[in-house]
Amino acid sequence: MAGHILKNYDEELEQLKDNVLQMGSGVMSAMEKAIKGLLEGDREQCSDVVDEDEAIDRAEKQIDEQGMSILMRFNPVASDLRLVLSSINVCRSLERIGDHAVNLAKRSRKILKAGEVPEARLIEPLYLQAQKIVSLALTAYSDIDEETAMNVIAMDQEVDRIHKTLSKSLSSKIADGGTTQTESLLHILFISRSLERIGDLAVNVAEDVVFITSAEDIRHT
């Protein structure tokens, strides 16, 4: 699409998108650190995630401000308006993914503190799938690509499926009572739940991308 007559307007929109993407990569690295910390037994990494959450919150505020300033100054309409509104929504979703990452990190720390748990390994496939769709959702947003966005929505079912299987097996282990690590298992169960939520949030991002391209609100449908 041709650029705006106002160069400044183009630059601001580009900047807004860049900031959202940057926030996205920050969130993804937080997820990665939290899970890697768990798998590699590195509590330092987990603590980093907790500390870095502040930066993510700051980024959210900045994007909100920037979005408002664009609305005020350029009165965007049509796809530009949708881009700005969606970007604000996407950043809201990313912030919540960030919160979940903090959750992951805190629980990972607690698990590590309690000692080695073999079940922690079970988290990896779920994490990989969740991470994949968050990354894809961000790509869809970056390219404003409806097809990729639709893929994200489809792939979320896999996340749900893995989460269901995992939580079933963990619950039954806890119910059996044949373990001394009940608390850690509970933590792993919550981690699995967080990862499932992260998948849902990635779907939200994908839905926002669809709104930008088609002006159709496909949420709750």
Added chain:
Amino acid sequence: MNDDSVTLDSADAPVMGIDETIIKIDDLSFSYDLGKTNTLRNISLDIPAGKVTAFIGPSGCGKSTLLRCLNRMNDLVDTAKVTTGKISILDQDINAPDVEAIELRKHVGMVFQKYNPFPKSIYENVAYGLRVQGIKNKGVLDEAVEESLKKSALWSEVKDRLDSSALGLSGGQQQRLCIARTIAVKPQIVLMDEPCSALDPIATARIEELIAELRQEFTIVIVTHNMQQATRVSDRTAFFYLGELIEYADTAKIFGNPSKKQTEDYVSGRFG
């Protein structure tokens, strides 16, 4: 607004259902030089009664020309000519040989870009249209003047100085006076050619508010350069470019999710 006046006026006007077409433009081409070049090309659009329809587009796109076709104001240009198609208002071809432009204009009023009250008193400005129709009865005139000024939200500001010159009013008031003058003739359709382009934001807001009031009684067609204004005041929007109608749809659609790329480019400021 006073309820009695509404019922009274709608009694004279033909009964129009919601979304009934009042102006039907069918494959209209129009030329300012006897058909050598067409300023408007093959325009077809139906304007619904009782709604506000906005014409937008860059300068020279033909939106004002089309507006002026609707009350045959283009007759003033010697070499103006409708080359193809027709315009029907209230199911009557307005360029038919037995149509008198003067009678047409009593049904299709017009408000101009530059407010242009006559250098007469406020009262005489509003009474002008009725006077040229030969109405001399003071009572009838008084009533019409008061009613029109009330409808154009000007009555409270000028009721004590109806006999002072209209040129003593502020720009916004002068434009509202021009609107009062237009509706005093009781047209069914009011054409507005960039009515706010010479006004400051507050006067503009007042006129927009007035348009919102008037839409209950009149069909309004407004040409505007201010797209924000189109989004605020209109129900339907037509986008013109280089003498052609590019897209015509609900205003929310035109500014939210236009179907044509040209429309999108124009409304979002991408015309290079």
Added chain:
Amino acid sequence: MLEESKNPFVASSNRQKIIDRVWSVIFAGFTYFVLACALFIFGKITYDGAPVLFQAEAPFINFDFLFTSPQTLVEFRDGAGELVRMDASDFRSFKEENPDAVIRDEHTFSYSGGGILGPLVGTALLVIVCMIVSLFIGVSAAVYLNEYAHHGKLVGAIRLAIMNLAGVPSIVYGLFGFAFFCLAPWFPVLTYEVNPETSVFAFKVPMSKGFLSFEGWGNSLIAGGLTLAVMALPVIIAACEESLKAVPKGFREASLALGATKWQMIRTAVLPYATPGMLTASVLGVTRVAGETAPIMFTAAVADKAKLPWQEAEGSPLFWFSDLLTQSVQALPYHIYTVSARIPDADAVRDMRYGSVFVFLLLVMGFAMISIVMRARFRSKLKW
């Protein structure tokens, strides 16, 4: 760069400054030359003419000069050798009263005695006729050209023709008027005595003793007035068109959009706002042609006329009016031409020359002033 001088605004070169100065002096010089010419003309005429019109004792204005008609001036030396000047009528009664008076070196000067009542009245009548006719035709033509006519080649040609009329020498207008209004027999007069030589067709007007005779107007007030009107028309049409154009297009559009017909629009939304401008501009135009001698020389003016036009006209009101219009008249510019160019130069005629010119100048300036004041008034009143 600027090492010695700290002031960055010092002139860069003296030469530029001098050239600038020289040109400004040249331009100013020519401007003041024009001013000097104007001052000289007004000064000389006022210096020599004012004493004729004004006098030292009350009522300070020499009303005799304004309210008597020109007559012959007689100059002679009396017994004591004193130079005496008196009007011919006074001279006759002086001789009757003093039959023994010694009169030597008697000279007479035509039209140089008395006042300028006849020429003043004649000029006034000519201006009135010219004004009525030229305003009527001029406004109509301007309205047609500006409001009705389609802007095609024909209208362009008409405009060009009107412009060209403004450049025609005044003597040509005079000759045209003479042929068209005075000699040609197509204009009728009401008369009691048909002129058998010029009349081509005449019939008796019912219920009167007179005739309607197609015999041309001859040397007459109406022929002169019309000739002046034709001459003023180009200026008046242009001025009226200008005034019409100055009325904003918005008024016309608003009027039409409110359902007015074209004539209603012109009557209610154009003419009221153009009239002041048309009037004042026309007054100026008429004032200018009123000063012309050539157009009236053959068509209306006579040097000598015993009575004022309305004193000479006779008959029933309608015939009287026709007679009035077909009277020849004296006129101020022609009177000035006569006393200045057609009678021999002598001290005795100086007063009449300068007095007439001075009064004429005051008159024309007065008219111009009135129209300028009028225009300024209307402009401040009608603003849009």
